[in-house]
Amino acid sequence: MAVARSTIRAATGDTAPPPPPSPERIEGTCGGVFVTLKRSGELRGCIGHFRETTDLIDSVCDTAEAALGDSRFADNPVTASEIGDLEIEISLLSARTPMKTIEELTPGRHGVYICRGHRSGCFLPKVASERGWSAEQFLSHCCTMKAGLDADAWKDPATQVQLFTAEVFSDRSGHIERE
Numbered sequence: 001m002a003v004a005r006s007t008i009r010a011a012t013g014d015t016a017p018p019p020p021p022s023p024e025r026i027e028g029t030c031g032g033v034f035v036t037l038k039r040s041g042e043l044r045g046c047i048g049h050f051r052e053t054t055d056l057i058d059s060v061c062d063t064a065e066a067a068l069g070d071s072r073f074a075d076n077p078v079t080a081s082e083i084g085d086l087e088i089e090i091s092l093l094s095a096r097t098p099m100k101t102i103e104e105l106t107p108g109r110h111g112v113y114i115c116r117g118h119r120s121g122c123f124l125p126k127v128a129s130e131r132g133w134s135a136e137q138f139l140s141h142c143c144t145m146k147a148g149l150d151a152d153a154w155k156d157p158a159t160q161v162q163l164f165t166a167e168v169f170s171d172r173s174g175h176i177e178r179e
Contacts, residue, residue: 001171003057004035004064004088011065014080031164032093033059034124035067037078039085044078045070050096050113050122050164060090090169091124096162105135105163112139114147116159121146125166 009015033056034048045067053059068078078086096113099105105112107128114121121142128138139161140151153159 001088001090001169004060004090005083005171007061007064008037008068008078008086008088009080009083011068012078012080012083014083029054030056030092031095033063034091034093034166035060035063036089036091036124037067037070038087038089039078039082043072044082044086045073046124048091048093050093052095056092063090064088088171091166092169094165096164099161099163102135102139105138107133107135107138109165110163111166112142113162113164114139114142114149114154114159115162116147116149116153116156119147119149121148125164126168 006015029052031052032048032050033053034046036043037045047066047070048063049059051059093111099112104110109125111125111127112123123138123142123146127133128135131137131141133141139154143149143153143159144151147153149159154161
């Protein structure tokens with residue numbers, strides 16, 4: 001969390017760039033990293049990747065800085081004056097596994113990644129819980145809102161649907177959630 005916050009402070013011009021990460025490594029592998037930024041409960045940025053990584057420090061730095069460039073907030077980017085009120089969430093993702101049947105998807109526990117052709121989209125596990133969506137709604141909304149596909153595209157065998165879980169760290173809540 002400290003690395004993410006110092007990276008964001010430096011990227012917004014609030015402080016000098018952070019020193020290079022220590023040579024110590026955090027042991028473990030994850031299937032990707034997402035960083036979510038919120039202020040007063042409102043989304044201010046969320047960017048991530050699904051590349052497997054063992055270098056969590058560098059991945060968190062890169063992803064935290066990228067979250068500041070979330071195109072949804074291009075007209076109202078995060079500024080240095082917001083840093084003190086900014087909540088940072090880091091989601092460490094599991095490897096993705098193909099979904100064979102909708103019964104495998106547990107809303108709130110699984111995130112979804114949907115891909116067909118050049119179109120793709122994902123939702124982190126917490127999105128279904130926050131919105132009160134069923135498994136079918138979760139998949140349909142990911143198709144339409146994120147991948148630009150028809151709502152029922154997830155049912156088409158040509159569409160890849162993959163599931164993943166996440167460990168979520170938040171600097172405001174002071175706890176780890178397993179999604």
